[in-house]
Amino acid sequence: MVVQGDNLWRLAEKYYSNGFKFIEIAKANGINQPDQIDIGQKLVIPTVTAASQLLRISDKPITYTVVKGDNLWRIAFRFYGDGRVFGQIVRVNAELIRQPDLIEPGWQLTLPPLEPIS
Template identity: 35%
Template sequence: MWLRQANDALRFPVFPSSFEINSKAIVNTSNVLKLGEIAVFGGVGLRTTEISSFFPKNEASYCDYTGFPTPYDCVNKIQKWMNEGLILRYTITETNINMEVIVDSFKYEEKDCTGDVYFTLSLKEYKRIQIPKVNTNNDKISSKLDLPLTKGFEVKNKQKTHRVGKGDSLWSLAKKYYGNGDLWKRIYDANKKLIKNPDIIQDGWVLTIP
């Protein structure tokens, strides 16, 4: 389980005993003359999740890896991300969970004199919006800009190409052009006619970088 913000990342030392993603449809109801109440689909609401676990002070068999940060290094990192309103990338490997989020709430405590810090972290999905761009020559809307409402994984709208060289991978290209390797699927989706296996790209290919 990971949280990433650009080049900064936090891998949770202890995987929570369970996790869930909450999602819902937006259904609006109206009263129509002679028909009565009707339901109208209004889109999909933002997904949310709540993570409860702890940051261990010492290494133990239940830890997912060694060399993890101290409990309060983890706390301070999450607190900083929340206070600055940064967009984060939330992923759980070997699942379909890979989405942009912001920290909705974060609480922590010590309760057993071991130095471990127990926490509950609430995350809310972040969705980018399309803002119309006005052509000043004729006052008509000519294109749209994909702009984030808050700081984080900024995406440039200009399309580029890249000639694959030795050592390149979709992850390294996403890291180079977007500042975040987890956005490799953007490049893969734009080049599906050429790339059959996202783990294999060949020297000399010219890839579109959307």
């Protein structure tokens, strides 16, 4: 149960000794906004084995159209479950993305298949 001062990063550090695994707690609980959890909220904490299998990705690239409010971290989190892999999106779309913090609505991005990471 979430108590005062908790956030997903701290919970991931507590249970996995790795704050970056907050993504697994978010995915297991259907949380789309990881910074918005409530005191008293009950959370599922996945097993360490489940949390070590970060990505379940298609083996084919897909095309995504950027919408207002998007950023590469959010897109990577939405499609891969891990915002940290946004660099792969930048790499594949290098001709379009000159500055990773500046993407425009309407851009067509290729989202590559990714290998699982641990």
